[in-house]
Amino acid sequence: PSGSEPAAKIVINLERLQQLPADKAGPLARYAAAIQSQRGDYNGKVLSIRNEDLRSLAIIYDMTPGDLSEQLVEWGVLPPEARLSRED
Numbered sequence: 332p333s334g335s336e337p338a339a340k341i342v343i344n345l346e347r348l349q350q351l352p353a354d355k356a357g358p359l360a361r362y363a364a365a366i367q368s369q370r371g372d373y374n375g376k377v378l379s380i381r382n383e384d385l386r387s388l389a390i391i392y393d394m395t396p397g398d399l400s401e402q403l404v405e406w407g408v409l410p411p412e413a414r415l416s417r418e419d
């Protein structure tokens with residue numbers, strides 16, 4: 332899927348993620364924990380994830396990748412420059 336990549340790298344704020352209620356952030360928190368486990372990357376304050384993983388997460392949240400990235404920015408989990416362009 333070239334030509335539709337976000338401008339910025341997707342870097343999740345793990346401290347912020349921990350502060351969110353589990354009913355909202357639960358699926359993302361479990362996904363991030365799985366990636367940390369697969370990488371053996373446990374003590375970071377942030378986690379860079381794959382563009383492809385944002386698409387998988389959008390399916391889990393039943394949102395478009397663009398709307399999910401917007402939601403994550405509103406939650407403070409992603410920085411504002413991580414917003415996807417709306418055609419996603």
Ligand code: C2E
Binds near residue numbers: 366
């Ligand atoms: P894999 O996809 O076969 O990747 C093997 C190794 O290649 C990774 O080991 C990492 O050292 C390197 N690698 C692959 N893609 C990238 C990349 O985009 N950037 C960087 N910096 N390195 C990359 P690692 O990190 O120990 O991960 C082991 C396995 O855990 C990966 O095997 C993959 O199956 C899974 N994994 C790790 N991180 C992610 C992730 O963010 N998303 C997904 N879907 N799987 C991940």
Ligand code: C2E
Binds near residue numbers: 374376377
């Ligand atoms: P950067 O990508 O802007 O990341 C800045 C800092 O954010 C990193 O400093 C690290 O403390 C944190 N960080 C970002 N993503 C992750 C993550 O998935 N897990 C953890 N635990 N921390 C993360 P650091 O490690 O000193 O790296 C400095 C710079 O070196 C990075 O800036 C990047 O430009 C480069 N770098 C480090 N590791 C990789 C890598 O695996 N792949 C690539 N392409 N560049 C890397």
Ligand code: C2E
Binds near residue numbers: 370379
């Ligand atoms: P990065 O390491 O700076 O990699 C930037 C982009 O280069 C990746 O975007 C991917 O398109 C490509 N790339 C880098 N290494 C590999 C590789 O070994 N195989 C392939 N097929 N492509 C590679 P992407 O996938 O969106 O990942 C964004 C960031 O997420 C990466 O930045 C890295 O910080 C992190 N990441 C992704 N997968 C892994 C992984 O398996 N292990 C680790 N440690 N970090 C990963």
